[in-house]
Amino acid sequence: MSAEPDSLFGGRLRLFQPARGAHRAGTDAVLLARLLDPGPEARVCDLGAGSGAVGLAYGLAGARVTLVEREPEMAALARRNALLNRIAATIVETDLLAPAASRQAAGLEPESQDAVVTNPPFFESGSRPAHRPSPNALRAAAHSFGPGDLDGWIRACAWILRPGGQLGLIHRADALPACLAALDRRFGGISVRPVHARADRPAIRVLIRALKGSRAPLDLLPPLVLQSANGAATPESAALHGGEPWPPVAHDRL
Numbered sequence: 315m316s317a318e319p320d321s322l323f324g325g326r327l328r329l330f331q332p333a334r335g336a337h338r339a340g341t342d343a344v345l346l347a348r349l350l351d352p353g354p355e356a357r358v359c360d361l362g363a364g365s366g367a368v369g370l371a372y373g374l375a376g377a378r379v380t381l382v383e384r385e386p387e388m389a390a391l392a393r394r395n396a397l398l399n400r401i402a403a404t405i406v407e408t409d410l411l412a413p414a415a416s417r418q419a420a421g422l423e424p425e426s427q428d429a430v431v432t433n434p435p436f437f438e439s440g441s442r443p444a445h446r447p448s449p450n451a452l453r454a455a456a457h458s459f460g461p462g463d464l465d466g467w468i469r470a471c472a473w474i475l476r477p478g479g480q481l482g483l484i485h486r487a488d489a490l491p492a493c494l495a496a497l498d499r500r501f502g503g504i505s506v507r508p509v510h511a512r513a514d515r516p517a518i519r520v521l522i523r524a525l526k527g528s529r530a531p532l533d534l535l536p537p538l539v540l541q542s543a544n545g546a547a548t549p550e551s552a553a554l555h556g557g558e559p560w561p562p563v564a565h566d567r568l
Contacts, residue, residue, distance in 0.1 A: 319398060322367060323347075323557030326374060329395050331365050332388070339367035341540065341555075342433055342484050342519065345509065347371035348554045349482040349521055352429040359422075359474055361410055361432040361467075366392035366403070368431050373401035377429075380404045382422065410470045411463060417470070427474050431482040434467045436489070464489075468496035475526045483524075487517040494532075502528030507535040512543065 319328040322344065331338045347368045352358055354376035360369030363381035365388060373379040373396075381396070381403050383389040389407045396403040408420035418424075438461060471481055481501060485493050487508060497504060501524035508517035517537065540551045550561060 319395075323371065323374075323555070326557050327367065327371055328398055329365060329367055329370075330391055330398065332391070339365060343367040343371075344555050345519070345521055345538070346431055346433055346482060346484045348558075348560050349484070349523060350429050350431060350480055351559065352377055352480060356428040357426065358429045358431065359427040361430055361471060361474075362434060363392050364388050364433075366395045368433065369403065370395060370399055370401050372429075372431070373403055374399070378402075380406060380422075380427070382406045382408060382410060384409045411466050414473060417473075422474060424473050425476045425479075427479060428476060429480040429482065430471045430475050432467070432471060433484050434464060436486050438463065464492055465496045468493075468500065472500040472526055477527050479526045481522075481524045481526065483522040485520055485522070487520050490520050490522075493520070493522055497522075497524055501526055503530035505533040505535050508537040510537055510539045512541050513539045514543075 319330050320339075321328055322339065329339060348371075350358075350372075352372070356377045357380070358369065358372045358377040359380040359382060360366070360372070361382045363369050363383045366381050369379045369381045369392075379396075379401060381389075381392045383392055383405070384407070386407060389405055392403070393405045396405065404421070406421045408417050408422065410417070414424070471483075475481065481497075483493065490506065494504070503523075503525035505523045507521040509519035509521060510517050521538070538550060539548050542548055547555070554560065
């Protein structure tokens, strides 16, 4: 674990993280933490919370936060970070892919949350692109899925959300078809925003928002470009990393 807490969002959030080589909060967490605007006092659940960066960012904005994490070491870090930032978060240690009865026994209730944010493991064993698991056990657990687990993960997101609740999700850009397939018949009003490292390069991530039970059509939103040609952060990227809200989009439904 880092000896001193890192700072995110211009120093608004302080975060103890695992040592280098394990899964640490970075740009993906920043983007997911700015993706939704559930409003003050909303019940927001961060599924697969790790050290708590995403959920605690919503807590800073006044949300009532639940952090769900399977790994005891990471759950302990999330608990420590909630205390460090003086956020009254609920920490639930459970496997999101476990049966519903196990999740309820751990403290989760169905249809109990207004919003869910999640950064699921990016790689499925046996899938393409080929993925070599990290030798660090915590990093490997954070990055790797079993076959079909993405669908189970999204099913669990729908289980915990109230009808009409919001889902915020980040994934690899090439995983967009699998994400849309998992969302089908569970969510609608889907908006997809591609994320590019630079404007002349293919997207590396997709940010997805969706409403449980909605039948509204899909929107493809303007892309976010993280770096200019010289490698400097674009104004949009710098603003998000500094804790500013997402620039509004006129036709954005959520």
